Amino acid sequence: MNVILKAENISKQYRLGTVGTGTLKHDLNRWWHTVRGKEDPYLQVGGVNDRSAKATEDYVWALRDINFEVKKGEVLGIIGKNGAGKSTLLKLLSRVTAPTSGSIKTKGRIASLLEIGTGFHPELTGRENIFMNGAVLGMTRTEIKSKLDEIIDFSGCEMYIDTPVKRYSSGMTVRLGFAVAAHLEPEILVVDEVLAVGDAEFQKKAIGKMQDLSTGEGRTVLFVSHNMSSIKTLCERGLVLDNGAIDFFGGAIESVDHYLLNTKAIPKKENTISENHRRQKTSKEFQIVKIQSLNENLQQDTPIIFHILIKKNSSLSVPISITGTIVNQSGLDIGSFFSDSIIVYEEEQWVDLKIPNHNLSPGEYHLNFSVAAGSLKESNFIIFDQAYESIGFDVLQEKNSGIFIKWNKGWGDIHFNSKLRKYEV
Amino acid sequence: MNNKESDDWLYEISPKRKLIDLNFKEIWQYRDLLIMFVKRDIVTVYKQTILGPLWFFIQPLFTAIIFTLVFNNIANIPTGNIPPFLFNLAGITAWNYFNQSLTQTSNTFTANAGIFGKVYFPRVIMPLKTVISGLFKFGIQLLILLVFYLYFLFQGFDLQPNSNLLLFPVYVLMMALLGLGAGMIISALTTKYRDLTVMVGFATSLLMYISAVPYPFSEVNEKIPSLAWLVKYNPLAQIIEGFRYMILDTGIFTWSGFFYTLVVSIGLFLLGLIIFNRTEKNFIDTV
Numbered sequence: 100m101n102v103i104l105k106a107e108n109i110s111k112q113y114r115l116g117t118v119g120t121g122t123l124k125h126d127l128n129r130w131w132h133t134v135r136g137k138e139d140p141y142l143q144v145g146g147v148n149d150r151s152a153k154a155t156e157d158y159v160w161a162l163r164d165i166n167f168e169v170k171k172g173e174v175l176g177i178i179g180k181n182g183a184g185k186s187t188l189l190k191l192l193s194r195v196t197a198p199t200s201g202s203i204k205t206k207g208r209i210a211s212l213l214e215i216g217t218g219f220h221p222e223l224t225g226r227e228n229i230f231m232n233g234a235v236l237g238m239t240r241t242e243i244k245s246k247l248d249e250i251i252d253f254s255g256c257e258m259y260i261d262t263p264v265k266r267y268s269s270g271m272t273v274r275l276g277f278a279v280a281a282h283l284e285p286e287i288l289v290v291d292e293v294l295a296v297g298d299a300e301f302q303k304k305a306i307g308k309m310q311d312l313s314t315g316e317g318r319t320v321l322f323v324s325h326n327m328s329s330i331k332t333l334c335e336r337g338l339v340l341d342n343g344a345i346d347f348f349g350g351a352i353e354s355v356d357h358y359l360l361n362t363k364a365i366p367k368k369e370n371t372i373s374e375n376h377r378r379q380k381t382s383k384e385f386q387i388v389k390i391q392s393l394n395e396n397l398q399q400d401t402p403i404i405f406h407i408l409i410k411k412n413s414s415l416s417v418p419i420s421i422t423g424t425i426v427n428q429s430g431l432d433i434g435s436f437f438s439d440s441i442i443v444y445e446e447e448q449w450v451d452l453k454i455p456n457h458n459l460s461p462g463e464y465h466l467n468f469s470v471a472a473g474s475l476k477e478s479n480f481i482i483f484d485q486a487y488e489s490i491g492f493d494v495l496q497e498k499n500s501g502i503f504i505k506w507n508k509g510w511g512d513i514h515f516n517s518k519l520r521k522y523e524v
Numbered sequence: 525m526n527n528k529e530s531d532d533w534l535y536e537i538s539p540k541r542k543l544i545d546l547n548f549k550e551i552w553q554y555r556d557l558l559i560m561f562v563k564r565d566i567v568t569v570y571k572q573t574i575l576g577p578l579w580f581f582i583q584p585l586f587t588a589i590i591f592t593l594v595f596n597n598i599a600n601i602p603t604g605n606i607p608p609f610l611f612n613l614a615g616i617t618a619w620n621y622f623n624q625s626l627t628q629t630s631n632t633f634t635a636n637a638g639i640f641g642k643v644y645f646p647r648v649i650m651p652l653k654t655v656i657s658g659l660f661k662f663g664i665q666l667l668i669l670l671v672f673y674l675y676f677l678f679q680g681f682d683l684q685p686n687s688n689l690l691l692f693p694v695y696v697l698m699m700a701l702l703g704l705g706a707g708m709i710i711s712a713l714t715t716k717y718r719d720l721t722v723m724v725g726f727a728t729s730l731l732m733y734i735s736a737v738p739y740p741f742s743e744v745n746e747k748i749p750s751l752a753w754l755v756k757y758n759p760l761a762q763i764i765e766g767f768r769y770m771i772l773d774t775g776i777f778t779w780s781g782f783f784y785t786l787v788v789s790i791g792l793f794l795l796g797l798i799i800f801n802r803t804e805k806n807f808i809d810t811v
Contacts, residue, residue, distance in 0.1 A: 114809075114810075118716055118810060123717070190641075191537065195641055195642065195643070195644055196808045196809055197537065197538070197539050198537065198539055200539060201538070205533065205534055205536075208534070209644075220568060222572075223564065223568070230560060231560050231564065234560050235557060235639070236643060237553070237554065237557075239553070239556050240559075
């Protein structure tokens, strides 16, 4: 019941593109509206924060109408894709920048660990920087002095404490920075991806310290991470951001599941392959251009069929084959296929790929394709092009499915065929 | 119930802003940070230089020598019974403090975007620390001035300060306020459009010439009376002339000029504070 932090309708608008005469025009227009006591005209516009979409307007809402409450002593995990608005939210919370509209009310001091080691000066020694960094984060000199030994001990950099920080390794800098921040005494601590740099021992230590802060000392922690397992272990509650809006707000484990389910929005009908689907540079003598799925009512006993448009960029006339891996919803590779080969003469050629007996259980899957030539047996296997997460498909529940009504995902991704016959001796 | 709860909020982050939103309690809480920034400034400026703190002396000394050669030996600007070198050194010392406060304050936002973008503390700490650490440098340069003052005194020149010396702290304050005020205005205006950054460099060196640094005020009155107003209403010229008047007993001092300068300094400072305040909340989005 004890709410310590409350966000009410916070929105943040950013301008796209560069600052130039165009922005000056908008600024003058905005100023002219304010002078006449009217509302900012550009608050009416602004696109949804979708990183990969084409920009249609000059403004974008990095965050739009965010409402949430955090109770005292709670650890809240904030998750979302790159560019979903996580860091913007943290910036607003830590008062680095102000919201465009709405307000954040708090009953405690907020200290942020947006990037640790802020205010470290390379020429100063570790000890001097502890004071410097502590002061930047809002501690007084006496406060730091009383905790100095503890901080040095926690950082594990005692030997280097009187050496300038510019001689430190990056890991040591992070350790020292986190040590200072962890000994802050704010009521609310904002942490953003700090554990990524430290070694395993330090990460464990840091996570332990954060748990102590919340359970032992009743501090509230807001934690942003892409590491789902640390969100699950550390946090009680989770906030999933998507395109600048709250997608889900609830228990940490439910949030993580919700997030993982929704991150892979892979088309299921047709997909044009772009550089986003290639994980490494490919030679593209043969290139995968487009994939169509013909699997609308796919069941366990119907074949999976794709039509793939192959573009031939060279005069090579080797037999090519399509290979691929089927991946389940949690990102686990289930199985792979290696098709037989054909020779392509045309510059653009549609091919038809069929996987007859897949035995996949009902659920959602997607595919990674590649077009290749040669054989692994003779070690002349070449991959010309790849398309990761290229197309998805659903396997539906069979109407007549034997003894069960619905496949339980706990049984796995493959529904093996089995036959039972009487066996005469 | 709801009302009671909302009374307990420690603070609220919102886009609304007051005209002057200075939280003195908060600045006081961060006093250790201010002190540390000042110390850091002084300690680290000349790290990894061979001459180290000697650079504090070299710049004003050489400037004074060149000024003496150009303005007094070549251009024959009279400095009364004051040795020209001392006359110039006094002007440069005062000018330097203002100049340093102005130029360093004017890039507060751009130079500190890194730290401002990550952590909150009262932004006004940064200009304040510039002015305070500049004071240290100013003190050192005053010492050099004193050394030459004594040197010329023993050489038999008739040098004596006058009772205006009591106003010395006020003069330092006025210099600081002017530098801060102008600097904060420029810093706020450069967060989005960088045009002014280009201007600051040459504008300050031009400003020096209409601030009576290498010549006494009386010279302008005499030689180009039509443009004398440019110098007369320039608060900096008033400060520099006044500074020389109090330590060398040379030049013109009027109480009206003094109060005029005081009012302009405070006015410019307040204006700077308002503009700085309007900018600090959102500058990180446009810097």
